[in-house]
């Protein structure tokens with residue numbers, strides 16, 4: 261069976277996008293694992309399915325490279341905005357995207373039928389903002405838990421370049437405080453409105469950027485008084501702009517969305 265897909269990336273966080281209006285994929289967990297592999301697969305941070313929605317204009321399902329399904333993906337939501345507009349699935353520049361953590365509103369900047377510059381997403385209201393004691397054995401004793409629909413652990417450090425992410429990332433991903441595992445962000449405050457962050461993502465490992473992780477980082481920095489409510493978070497793959505509105509508690513995320521290539525892949529549905 262042939263499936264057409266589009267590789268897209270938001271600040272370097274790359275996913276395989278499949279339009280399930282045309283290709284209603286079964287077994288996305290297995291396919292995300294197989295297709296995300298470099299060398300033997302397509303190579304990506306995971307698989308994103310774009311589909312119909314009763315409540316919104318479109319729906320999103322996101323699967324990490326290990327096949328686990330997540331509640332939300334910030335970078336993918338921006339790319340979906342670009343995808344649905346540029347593939348003629350909508351003419352709207354305000355798109356309601358149904359996710360497993362509710363409806364997210366995308367605002368697209370368009371210029372002659374292309375989505376240009378950045379896409380802004382209303383990520384909703386961060387919850388569960390709590391200082392946590394990580395205990396012994398992780399090399400870091402304190403963090404801030406934040407939920408953006410998916411779970412995040414933000415750890416502030418003096419030098420993010422000193423963090424041995426591939427060693428501590430998996431340990432903290434499986435910290436007993438987070439029964440569903442957790443996305444782990446290490447953050448170095450540059451000044452009151454700029455943070456450098458590196459991320460170990462639940463189910464995908466080190467990625468070049470994490471949209472919900474940037475949101476969680478900006479929230480944790482504001483919550484602890486390290487930054488204001490508006491900040492830029494710079495990751496290995498790029499920078500996102502975050503604004504945590506005082507009036508309604510909503511967090512707005514702005515950043516790039518890029519198409520890499522269209523492709524086609526054969527796969528055999530399991531019996």
Ligand SMILES: N[C@H](CCC[C@H](N)C(=O)O)C(=O)O
Pocket residue numbers: 273322324329330331332333334335336410411443461462463464469470471472473
């Ligand atoms: N690894 C995340 C899902 C992807 C989130 C990230 N890529 C983003 O841009 O928000 C999780 O398991 O919750």
